[in-house]
Amino acid sequence: MFSTETAEKIKCMEIRGAGRIARAAAEALKNEALGSKATITAAFIGEMERAAALLVATRPTAVSLPNAVHMVMAGLNRAKTVDEARVGIVQRADAFIHSSQHAVEKIAEFGARHIRDGDTILTHCNSEVALGCIIEAHRLGKEIEVFATEVRPRNQGLITIRTLNDAGIKTNFIVDSAVRSFISDMDLVIVGADAVTVNGAVVNKIGTSQVAHAAYEARVNVLVAAETYKFAPRTILGEEIQIEERPAGEVLPDEIARTLPHVTVRNPAFDVTPAEFIDLIITEKGAIPPQMAYLIIREYLGWDITEFN
Numbered sequence: 001m002f003s004t005e006t007a008e009k010i011k012c013m014e015i016r017g018a019g020r021i022a023r024a025a026a027e028a029l030k031n032e033a034l035g036s037k038a039t040i041t042a043a044f045i046g047e048m049e050r051a052a053a054l055l056v057a058t059r060p061t062a063v064s065l066p067n068a069v070h071m072v073m074a075g076l077n078r079a080k081t082v083d084e085a086r087v088g089i090v091q092r093a094d095a096f097i098h099s100s101q102h103a104v105e106k107i108a109e110f111g112a113r114h115i116r117d118g119d120t121i122l123t124h125c126n127s128e129v130a131l132g133c134i135i136e137a138h139r140l141g142k143e144i145e146v147f148a149t150e151v152r153p154r155n156q157g158l159i160t161i162r163t164l165n166d167a168g169i170k171t172n173f174i175v176d177s178a179v180r181s182f183i184s185d186m187d188l189v190i191v192g193a194d195a196v197t198v199n200g201a202v203v204n205k206i207g208t209s210q211v212a213h214a215a216y217e218a219r220v221n222v223l224v225a226a227e228t229y230k231f232a233p234r235t236i237l238g239e240e241i242q243i244e245e246r247p248a249g250e251v252l253p254d255e256i257a258r259t260l261p262h263v264t265v266r267n268p269a270f271d272v273t274p275a276e277f278i279d280l281i282i283t284e285k286g287a288i289p290p291q292m293a294y295l296i297i298r299e300y301l302g303w304d305i306t307e308f309n
């Protein structure tokens with residue numbers, strides 16, 4: 001029940017952003033475990049597995065979601081009693097949520113060190129961790145100015161400018177297509193990530209790769225703020241990150257689309273920025289060049305690759 005509700009909220013984007021999605025899924029699994037009436041271990045495990053599958057299916061791109069679910073569900077099959085299984089889920093969910101919040105704080109601390117007094121920073125979409133770095137730099141007394149994009153079609157830029165405004169940070173709001181016009185005035189680009197692949201490519205909100213390309217051309221550094229649970233172990237085995245394609249109505253109202261029978265609206269929600277356009281990925285373990293993504297996957301996610309064979 002809890003998982004169905006959370007799954008709906010993630011699907012309709014009432015809960016959005018890769019970190020928040022992951023924590024909400026962990027919380028839903030915990031509540032599902034606490035609310036379960038199952039008295040037989042196998043039935044309890046079955047319920048949890050159905051809840052986990054439902055949550056993972058909501059949004060396909062944010063790797064934080066299956067990673068969080070995997071961490072909460074780890075070892076469930078070894079539980080001998082319902083109580084043991086329930087306690088395990090609750091403990092692992094709490095541990096994930098706690099470590100996720102800690103990671104967001106650590107990244108803000110590390111990221112802020114890369115922002116200098118007087119910097120003008122461009123950000124795209126609405127990333128809790130990217131904004132955390134900017135707000136921490138401001139809190140430390142650095143004079144900064146931000147350019148935030150609109151982020152068509154869902155306008156996540158509005159959430160970003162509200163947050164920056166509330167923090168008292170001087171902010172400029174621009175349409176997505178104005179990025180190249182302003183990029184030479186920027187000192188830094190900071191964005192978040194939905195997934196980081198083994199070759200250091202970053203999957204983030206549609207338009208991120210254009211922003212990073214423009215920055216690369218203008219020799220402006222690009223920082224990606226990403227917790228280690230956004231790194232994608234399965235990409236080691238060649239699996240690609242699935243790019244979510246959202247409803248056409250988000251881009252073009254149905255009543256207009258109906259009058260244009262030869263027009264197809266395409267609405268991918270994310271794109272892939274290759275490693276060569278990224279200078280650093282800031283994780284809670286420290287800043288790494290994107291080429292070191294493999295090490296993060298091996299060292300910190302602790303997933304044995306054979307698990308996927």
Ligand code: RUB
Nearest residue numbers: 016017018019127128129192193205
């Ligand atoms: C959000 C988005 C964010 C990342 C990182 O897309 O692309 O940049 O999820 O966010 P959507 P965070 O709005 O479609 O979920 O740093 O908050 O985890």
